[in-house]
Amino acid sequence: MKTLMIVLLAGTMSLGAGAAMAKNNGNGQGNGHGNAQGNQPVKHDNTSQKYVQPQYVSSCPPGLAKKNPPCVPPGQAKKYGHGDRLPDYVRIQNPDRYGLRNGYYVTSGNYVYRIDQNTREVLNLIGAVSDILN
Numbered sequence: 001m002k003t004l005m006i007v008l009l010a011g012t013m014s015l016g017a018g019a020a021m022a023k024n025n026g027n028g029q030g031n032g033h034g035n036a037q038g039n040q041p042v043k044h045d046n047t048s049q050k051y052v053q054p055q056y057v058s059s060c061p062p063g064l065a066k067k068n069p070p071c072v073p074p075g076q077a078k079k080y081g082h083g084d085r086l087p088d089y090v091r092i093q094n095p096d097r098y099g100l101r102n103g104y105y106v107t108s109g110n111y112v113y114r115i116d117q118n119t120r121e122v123l124n125l126i127g128a129v130s131d132i133l134n
Contacts, residue, residue, distance in 0.1 A: 085120045086113065100126065 080086060089106035096102070104117040105126065112126040 080108065080111075080113065080122050081125065082122055084122050086115060086122065089113070089115070089120075 086106065086108050089108040092098070092100070092105040092107060092112070095105045100112075100114075103114045103123075105112060105114050107113075107129055110129050112129055113122050114124040114126060115122055
């Protein structure tokens with residue numbers, strides 16, 4: 001009788017160990033914070049795409065990865081004022097087309113500036129690009 005109990009107990013334990021050791025890749029474990037859906041790398045394939053997918057910085061939080069410059073909160077991005085020099089900019093060719101007076105207007109980041117053509121110093125902050133150029 002004792003040997004029968006030992007055999008049944010050993011058989012039951014071996015069946016339970018197999019189920020416990022089965023790999024389930026963590027499915028059903030935890031509360032869902034382990035597999036972030038935010039900034040996954042963009043997978044490129046050779047199929048034709050009708051739109052361009054933006055490339056986000058993968059080490060940033062989802063809200064800051066889409067910003068320009070990436071990973072910089074909006075309040076910490078460089079803001080230029082009167083007398084500052086713009087390091088890089090794009091000139092607006094026809095300022096009168098957008099309702100701007102004659103002058104040397106440029107865009108840098110998301111803003112429109114009127115600058116001195118020779119020194120590149122900011123003379124006036126006009127406004128956001130989306131408000132002016134649309």
